[in-house]
Amino acid sequence: MVEPTANQLQKNIDDTNDYPRENFLEAYKNRNRILFEVASACSKLVGIEKFELLVPGRETEEQVSVIKEESGVIKLRKARKHRREPNLVIPLIDPTSKRLGELHFYGVVNDRDRVFLNFFERWATACVYFSQLYRRHENANGHTVAPPTTPSPSPEDSEFIARQRRLNAFLLEVVRSLFHDIEKTQLLITKVLSFAQKLVDADRASLFFLDMRTNELYSRIFDNQGDDDPKVAIVEDGIKEIRFPTSRGIAGYVARTGEGVNIANAYEDARFNPEVDSQTGYHTTSVLCMPIFIRKTVMGVMQMVNKRNGGRFTAVDEEAFETFAVYCGLALHHAKLYDKIRRSEIKHRIAMEVLSYHGVCNQDEVNKLKKAVPQTESLRLMENFDFNGHALDHVEKPLYAVYMFDTLFRDKFKYARDDLIRFVLTVRKNYRVVPYHNWTHGWTVAHAIFVVLRKTNIFTPLESLALYVSCICHDLDHRGKNNAYMKTMSTPLAMIYSTSVMEHHHFNQTVTILQQEGHNILQSLSKEEYQECLGLIKHCILATDLALFFQNKAQLGSILKEGHFDWNEEQHRSLSKAVLMTTCDLIATAKPWPVQIETVSVIFQEFYDQGDAERKNGRTPMAMMDRDKANELPDLQVGFIQGICLQCFELIAKIIPETQILVDRSYQNLNRWKEMSEENKRKKEQEAIADGTENGV
Structure with a gap:
């Protein structure tokens, strides 16, 4: 994925912070509006303009779409069917496991965006949950906050409402802090502790994390004396744990x-540790101590010490603090999670630096290729599907790959030829x-x-560019194992991608490779x-997953039939580009018989x-992957050509007649495989007869 630059990301964050907080504060009575306002903030953060909020509908409608009119009124409408699936x-x-709806985003979503959007989802559902609690409190007391005509609330209610307002304001501030200071876990903890003190009027605050391995509590920030400046810097070096x-x-x-x-008096409680x-x-x-939960598991403990007025912490303090602890857990969990992600990204960057040194072509290779000259006869033969790429040597393949790119795009796009050479050579180096x-x-x-692009004029220059790049890169770093193997063996790649593992x-x-210095052939x-080009490349490469071919074939076939x-x-x-990618991927079936x-x-x-x-891992392989059943190869090829290749070639030939030769050549090869299959059957029958004769049958 293309990661946003630091400036782009900061701009998105600033735009999100500028989003009117009144939109959230005024929406506490309207669940759909809360979710819509958060969805809008999400889209601003990651720079995706198109999104849709779906919520449960009435009995006759599974889901309805939430929309906001220009007047600001939130309305519901029947969910529409989109031509393409959402990217995310x-x-x-909500915290009670109740499903509130779904957010659909349509646009390029990178891994960092996914993290941010999932953060927002937690805050959105938590806001809905606590706004519902707040409304129940209002209803139970027979009044609401806003209308001036309502009876004056009791002092206890007024205190609750005031605390709730303070809590809501803080939670909005935490959301802002989470994105401003997400890389500074210690600073976020300081802000959390500072507010917790003010919330219950405590003299000091302590936060302990639970070490699950040693069953110990630990803290590097123990003593927080309530500095009014929430931006106070925390220096980790020298702080005693x-x-x-x-x-x-x-x-x-x-x-x-x-x-x-x-506890009103700690030293009178046997549980107190004076150390x-x-x-x-x-x-x-006095001590007020609450657990911090994540997924029903204690991740830490927050402790307020010494009520400033000299008394004990009240029941109202407990209620407010317990509510706050939920948000505190979310903030701390996400900050720690982001810290892990950040460390992983750093390790990944280091690994990529090492790999790029070994996985990128060197200048000697570039110079050698620049001196090579293509053969005229080879250039003529390359205009046809029958050309045998296996006959080209180590230098000729990248040389003719550069030639093909030049021939197709020299007059359509600007690019540095050295960049093109580096790109092709590095692509070669990244195939295993x-x-x-x-x-x-x-x-x-x-x-x-x-050959298809030379024989036709169907696709736009940008589509053609995406198709060529997709084809030459479509199996980069393939490990010689299919997607089923990756999933069955729980490989790291299968843990990242749930579908089309290798294709992703x-x-x-x-x-x-495109992002490597001196390799970006798309820079103009x-x-x-x-x-758009990256989106097309992704679409085309994912289409080479044969599991998707049958779906694409059914859809395109239905359109043609009608x-x-x-x-x-x-x-x-x-759909045509997807099926064409499968066609090119299966091209070996339509080559001359020796190839x-x-x-x-x-x-x-x-x-x-x-x-x-x-088999080494205790599993029984299917017939086509079992070398003990190598004699079944002709039968397997007959089934493969009939069940997949011909269906693909015949379909593409209907919309691109210039590919009809692929159908004809495949039938020729199919007949050869059938002959081999029949020959194998005759041999088996003869062997069976011979075995019977030897046994006196």
Whole structure:
């Protein structure tokens, strides 16, 4: 994915912070409005203009869409069917596990955006939950806050309302702080402690985290003396860490039981641990201590010490503090989560620096390729699907890949030829040495789209560019194992991507190479063109997942059957590009027989390697990946060509007649495989007869 720059991200955050907080404060009685305002803030943060909020409808409607008119009125309308699936769906679930709705975002969403949007989702659902509690309190007391005609609330209600207002204002401030100071966990903790003191009028505040491994509570910020400046800097170096087992002290008791406590005189309570006072030189009297939960598990304990008026903490303090602890848990959990993500990103960056050094072509390779000259006869033969890329050597493949790009786009886009050479050489370097899904296969698929684009004038220059880049990069860093294997073996890639595991990885590798210095062959495109091109590349690379082919085939086939196909329809063009990518990926089936037989040999070598790995892990491989069933190869090829290849080629030939030769050549190869299959059957029958004769049958 293309990560936003620091300036772009900061601008989005500033735009979000400028979002009128009155929109949130005034919306506490309207659940849908709260969710819509938060969704709007989300879209501003990540720069995605198109989003949709869906909430549960009436009995006859599963979901309805929430819209905001120009007048500001929130309304519901029947949810519309979109032509394309949303790029990201975020379910909205409140703290009681009640499903409030879904947020759909339509636009390029990178990994960092996903983190931010999930943060917002937690705050949105929490806001809804506590606004409902607030409304119940109003209804129970028979009044509301806003209308001036309502009876004056009781002093207790007034205190509750005032505290609730303070709490709401703080929660909005925490949301702002979460994005301003998300990389500064200690600063966020300081702000949380500062408000907690003011909320219950405590002299000091303590926050302890629970170490699940050692069953200990620890803190590096123990003594918070209520500095009015929430931006006070915290220096970690030199701060003594306080650590003690959960079996000791009031905080330990709360961590063990998950129950809050309110103590008027700490030294009269057997649970109190005076060692902390002795270490800090402070005398504790009253204590209010609450657990901080995340997913029903105690992650820490917050402790308020010494009510400033000299008394004990009240029941109102307990109620407000307990409510605050929920938000505190969210803030701290997300800050710690972001810290882990940030550290992972740093490690990833370091790893990428190391890999880029070894995984990027060097200048000697560039200079060598610049001196190479293509053969005239090869250039002539390359205009046809029959060309055999296997016959090209180590230098010729990248040389002709550059030639194909130049031929297609020299007069349509501006690019530095050295950048193009570096891009192609680095793409070559990032294909692994596996039997089939290697650089030769990537080159062959790129050649297939080259021939299609040379023989037709269907696609726009930008579409053609995306198709060529997608084809040459479509199997980058393939490990010689399919998606099913990745999922079954719970590989790291399968943990990141739930569908089209390898295809998502191939796309990310493509973007990574484009972002390398001196490799961006798309740099002359405008911002809008660049985003569109990346979207097309992603669509095309994901389409090479055969699991998606059957869905694409069914949709395109239905359109053709009804006679409604139109190249001017965006959906039809999108389906056509997807099926065309599958066509190019399967091009080996339509090559002359010597190339076909050679390619099938290396395909099954890779299949058998996967089968061996599966058997090593205690699993039984399917027939095509079981080298013990190599005699079934012709039968498997017959089924593959009939069940997938011909269906794909015949479909694409209906909309691109220039590809009809692929259908014809596939039938020729199919007949050869059928002959081999029949020959195998005859041999088996003869062997069976011979075995019977030997046994006297």
